[in-house]
Amino acid sequence: xxxxxxxxxxxxxxxxxxxxxxxxxxxxxxxxxxxxxxxxxxxxxxxxxxxxxxxxxxxxxxxxxxxxxxxxxxxxxxxxxxxxxxxxxxxxxxxxxxxxxxxxxxxxxxxxxxxxxxxxxxxxxxxxxxxxxxxxxxxxxxxxxxxxxxxxxxxxxxxxxxxxxxxxxxxxxxxxxxxxxxxxxxxxxxxxxxxxxxxxxxxxxxxxxxxxxxxxxxxxxxxxxxxxxxxxxxxxxxx
Numbered sequence: 745x746x747x748x749x750x751x752x753x754x755x756x757x758x759x760x761x762x763x764x765x766x767x768x769x770x771x772x773x774x775x776x777x778x779x780x781x782x783x784x785x786x787x788x789x790x791x792x793x794x795x796x797x798x799x800x801x802x803x804x805x806x807x808x809x810x811x812x813x814x815x816x817x818x819x820x821x822x823x824x825x826x827x828x829x830x831x832x833x834x835x836x837x838x839x840x841x842x843x844x845x846x847x848x849x850x851x852x853x854x855x856x857x858x859x860x861x862x863x864x865x866x867x868x869x870x871x872x873x874x875x876x877x878x879x880x881x882x883x884x885x886x887x888x889x890x891x892x893x894x895x896x897x898x899x900x901x902x903x904x905x906x907x908x909x910x911x912x913x914x915x916x917x918x919x920x921x922x923x924x925x926x927x928x929x930x931x932x933x934x935x936x937x938x939x940x941x942x943x944x945x946x947x948x949x950x951x952x953x954x955x956x957x958x959x960x961x962x963x964x965x966x967x968x969x970x971x972x973x974x975x976x977x978x979x980x981x982x983x
Contacts, residue, residue, distance in 0.1 A: 765821050766882045766891065769946065774953065776827060781954050784834015785903070788842070791835070797847065804839050808832040812892060816885065830895070837899025837954075845907065852908035859901035863951075866893045877943050894947075902954020909955070920955070928952040 767773055791800040811832040814825050841859070844850040850858075870890035871877055882891050910920040931948040934940035 764883055765888050766879050767821055778953055780831045781834050784831055785838045787835045788838035801839050804836040808836040833896050833899050837896055838903045841900045841903035852904055852912045856904040856908050859897060859904055863897040863901055866897050898951045899954055906955030924952055924955045
């Protein structure tokens with residue numbers, strides 16, 4: 745949803761082609777984002793099933809750190825580096841949410857609330873320092889650090905929220921995916937017809953696409969939480 749509001753605080757024209765560190769928001773952005781979220785959860789599930797959970801989380805953290813190091817070193821938007829970082833955030837963000845519930849026994853209501861509050865704190869700190877949350881203002885290292893902190897928190901929040909609706913609220917994975925598909929459309933409709941600002945509309949849609957991607961993927965394989973066997977090995981490994 746690229747609008748004038750989203751484009752505010754762009755770098756000077758002389759830097760426009762080299763300074764921005766994130767992609768333009770277009771249809772391709774949302775498609776790629778949805779694919780990386782599904783891949784992130786699939787990869788996370790595979791790792792914790794194949795490896796001891798501590799080792800899997802450690803590997804996920806190392807891969808995330810390496811991807812972000814590449815991203816920060818690039819100093820401009822390089823597609824394969826940026827989307828590699830997003831994919832690694834997807835893997836580690838899923839692990840972070842799963843560790844709270846499966847490893848520590850934290851209920852999904854609590855973990856979802858925790859990550860939601862964490863995201864508010866990140867946004868408040870970002871806005872307090874930079875006076876904007878526009879992703880088209882990401883042309884300094886500090887703004888990029890705030891951006892990736894927000895992205896990582898949205899991934900953890902989306903994972904927890906998706907499991908909350910599918911498992912705790914007993915909607916099942918497929919129904920949960922359908923619900924989040926509707927939720928994703930709400931900010932777009934509110935922006936188009938009800939004058940919701942482009943920046944809040946973007947971030948609301950960004951948060952909702954996190955549970956949409958993996959929940960719809962999981963829903964095709966496991967329409968109801970009880971049909972899934974994925975949690976048993978993870979829970980057993982942690983115990």
